[in-house]
Amino acid sequence: MEHSAISRRNLVKLAGLGAVASTTAALAGGTLAQEQTAAAETPVDPGEATTHKFDMTIEETRLSVARGFDTNVWAYNGQVPGPLIRVRQGDTIEANVTNNTTGTHTIHWHGIHQKGTWRNDGAPGINGLAIDSGGANETYRFTANRPGSLWYHCHVEVPNHVGVRGMWGPLIVDPIDPLPIEKEVTKDAILMFSGWNSEVADDFFAKEDPTGGLNYFSINGKSFPYNQPIRVREGDVLRLRLFAASVPVSFHLHGHDMLVTHRDGLPVPAPYYADTVHVAMGQRVDVIVRMDNPGRWPAHDHDDGHLSNNGNAPGGLFTVVEYEEVGRDDPWYLWARKKYDPDFYFVDSMKRGHGLITQSGFRAARLEK
Numbered sequence: 042m043e044h045s046a047i048s049r050r051n052l053v054k055l056a057g058l059g060a061v062a063s064t065t066a067a068l069a070g071g072t073l074a075q076e077q078t079a080a081a082e083t084p085v086d087p088g089e090a091t092t093h094k095f096d097m098t099i100e101e102t103r104l105s106v107a108r109g110f111d112t113n114v115w116a117y118n119g120q121v122p123g124p125l126i127r128v129r130q131g132d133t134i135e136a137n138v139t140n141n142t143t144g145t146h147t148i149h150w151h152g153i154h155q156k157g158t159w160r161n162d163g164a165p166g167i168n169g170l171a172i173d174s175g176g177a178n179e180t181y182r183f184t185a186n187r188p189g190s191l192w193y194h195c196h197v198e199v200p201n202h203v204g205v206r207g208m209w210g211p212l213i214v215d216p217i218d219p220l221p222i223e224k225e226v227t228k229d230a231i232l233m234f235s236g237w238n239s240e241v242a243d244d245f246f247a248k249e250d251p252t253g254g255l256n257y258f259s260i261n262g263k264s265f266p267y268n269q270p271i272r273v274r275e276g277d278v279l280r281l282r283l284f285a286a287s288v289p290v291s292f293h294l295h296g297h298d299m300l301v302t303h304r305d306g307l308p309v310p311a312p313y314y315a316d317t318v319h320v321a322m323g324q325r326v327d328v329i330v331r332m333d334n335p336g337r338w339p340a341h342d343h344d345d346g347h348l349s350n351n352g353n354a355p356g357g358l359f360t361v362v363e364y365e366e367v368g369r370d371d372p373w374y375l376w377a378r379k380k381y382d383p384d385f386y387f388v389d390s391m392k393r394g395h396g397l398i399t400q401s402g403f404r405a406a407r408l409e410k
């Protein structure tokens with residue numbers, strides 16, 4: 042596809058202007074871009090690919106989203122977001138999924154094309170069956186030929202299961218030949234945005250579509266201020282992978298412009314700088330930001346309807362980018378004494394290589410029966 046080849050070359054040129062430090066890097070990028078086009082469109086050498094076999098479960102649990110708000114969730118491996126699945130382009134995934142809940146579920150691998158494996162797509166009644174409640178299991182096997190920020194989610198009664206039951210997690214497929222700007226990234230963060238409905242919190246089956254009454258909003262399952270800051274140092278190259286899992290967002294970062302590099306995991310034809318980025322439902326947008334402005338900076342959805350916890354503001358889809366250089370000792374800083382979890386945005390998990398990477402910090406409480 043010539044269009045794609047041109048697009049990728051333009052991307053490298055533009056990244057070179059704004060974001061790549063040296064001419065050498067930009068020139069080298071020209072060659073890389075052509076190679077990458079070939080890599081994305083031809084089968085990957087099977088000799089290099091590996092198969093990742095892992096077990097997944099779906100558990101009936103209770104998630105604390107905000108102070109005073111817990112909700113029933115169906116949690117992949119007992120956690121919300123679900124565990125990070127990270128592989129290299131061309132690798133094969135074999136996921137054995139056991140459903141320990143009272144509902145039926147699937148896993149849809151959003152962004153995977155399932156070439157020759159369409160029965161593994163996870164759409165019940167269309168290309169397969171749902172996994173029965175009470176301990177049934179199903180093995181999904183497919184090759185991750187399509188690179189980028191993908192995700193996985195249930196495909197049964199989506200407005201309930203994905204909308205307000207936490208049935209989603211990140212699936213990162215590393216491109217064989219990343220763009221030059223991607224190689225400069227020092228911190229790789231994942232932000233999954235979702236909404237919740239307290240009216241249906243205690244009953245999994247209260248409503249088929251509870252998305253009309255969303256009154257809590259969270260990043261990686263926690264509302265501000267119960268979520269976490271994003272800590273950086275001057276000189277960091279921060280990549281934010283923005284996932285609109287169950288609410289659309291207009292993501293705004295103060296004090297910086299963000300280079301929009303990928304949409305739905307694919308390089309955009311012409312990367313551009315923006316201070317506010319719209320992420321439509323289901324979409325993923327990757328931005329890369331040079332951290333060159335020490336301070337404390339809000340990073341938040343600009344949709345005011347998502348900035349409260351059941352009407353109490355501030356709350357919802359809001360966090361703070363904290364530069365280490367400026368410290369946290371202002372007595373008025375509301376996160377001055379915050380207990381810090383360095384993996385809340387998967388930054389540590391993204392340094393752990395490939396496979397299924399679980400996180401105890403996201404584990405939801407086992408539900409009393």
Ligand SMILES: [Cu+2]
Pocket residue numbers: 115144145146147195196197202208
């Ligand atoms: Cu489900």
